Amino acid sequence: MKRPDPAHALLFLGLLRRQRMHGYQLHEFVDRDLASCTDLKRPTAYLLLERLAAAGWIERRTERRSRRPARRVYRLTPAGEAAFQRLLRENLASHAITRFPDDIGLAFLDLVPRREAAALLAVRRAQIAARLAAARAVPHPDGAQLVLDHLMHHLTAELAWLDRVRQRLRTRRGSPAPRTSSRPSTRRADGKELS
Amino acid sequence: MKRPDPAHALLFLGLLRRQRMHGYQLHEFVDRDLASCTDLKRPTAYLLLERLAAAGWIERRTERRSRRPARRVYRLTPAGEAAFQRLLRENLASHAITRFPDDIGLAFLDLVPRREAAALLAVRRAQIAARLAAARAVPHPDGAQLVLDHLMHHLTAELAWLDRVRQRLRTRRGSPAPRTSSRPSTRRADGKELS
C-alpha cells in the first residue's frame, strides 16, 4: 500500500459524485462510517485530495464565506467520473491479499505453557466477540451495509477459527512433536469462552 | 501501523532466539514463509534490526569472513529474551482489527449494471479460489502451520461471503432498501453547508 491506495481514490470520487464536499467532511464520513474498511488519517485525506485535483479528477473551488479561513469545496469533473467508473470496476474485479500480523504470535505458541496460552487466547477471543457485538449494534451506516455485513461475517469466522485453535491446544499439544500426556479434556469444548 | 509494528519485532526476536542470523536471511525467511502474514520489505527489515539493536534487545557482531563487505550477524540478548516473552504474550492476548479496503467498491455496487457486476465479482471469486488452492498446495512452512491454516480458513469464509453477495445480486437488487435519495449523512454539517 505504498502508492496512494486506489481504493481511497475510488472512495473519494464516489462520495464527491454524490455531492460536493470539503476535506473535513470527507474525512469525517470515512472515519465514522467506514472505519472497518480503512484508516485514512486527516492529513492523508487532504493529501489525496490534492493529488486527485492534480490529476484533474476533481475541481477545487475556494469558498470565502464571512471571514473564515476559506474552505475548499471539491466537486467531480467529467474526467473524474470516468476514472471513478474505471476504478470501481477494477476494484470489484480484484481481491487484495489480507494479512494477519496477529498470526505471528501463533507461530511461537508452543513456547508458552499450555495453561497460560489458553488464558491469553481467551482474552483475544473476548476482544473479537466484543467487536462483533459492536458491529451488530451499529445502526446501519448509509451506504455501508455490505461493508458491515462483511465485517460481521469475517469476525464470526475468526471466532470459529480461534475456537478450533484453542480446542487443539486443549487436547493435542500445539503443533510440534506429537507429545503425549494430557489427560482427556475435562472441560467441554463449548465455544463459549473462559475456562 | 505507524510505530514500528510490534509484531515485526516479535517475529525477529523469535527467529533470532532460535539461531543467530543476519539481515538478509531474516528477510528471506519472512518473505518466503510468512508472506501471508506480513509484507516487510528489505530496507524496512534492516531498519527494524537497527532499532532492536538500539533497544539492546539484540547484539550485532560483524563477521569479516574472507574479504567480503562484512556481514552483520545478530543474536538475542537476555533483555531481548525478556522482551520477546512480553511481546509474545501481548500478541496472543490481542486481536488487531483487520481492514478490507476491497469493500469500498462494494459500497458503490449498485452503480454498475447487474449483469456486469456479476461478471466482475466472478473474477474476484476466481482470484480468491486461486489463492486458496495455492495455499493448499504449499508444502508446510516450518513453524507456520497455524498461519497457513488461518489463511485457508479465512479464504474459505471469503468465498462463502462473496457467494452470498452474488446470490443477493442475482435476486433482490443490490442490498439497500428501496433507496430514496441517499446522500452521505453528514450529521452535524447540515443543510446550512453547501447548496
Place this chain on the structure above:
DNA sequence: CTCCGGTTAGTCAGTTATGACTATTTGACG
C-alpha cells in the same frame, strides 16, 4: 583464467503518512 548470470548483502534518496499544532466558528449557559 575470465566472463557471466545468479545469489548474497546492504544502502540511500525520494515519497508517503501522521502526530501535534494553529485558528475560527458556533452553541449553551448564567
Place this chain on the structure above:
DNA sequence: CGTCAAATAGTCATAACTGACTAACCGGAG
C-alpha cells in the same frame, strides 16, 4: 452578551517506508 467547550478546517515538521541502486562473491561454460 461574555466566556468556555466542542465542532470545524486545515497545515507542517518529522518519522517511516520503499524503489532503485551498488557491490562482492560463487560456480560453471568456454
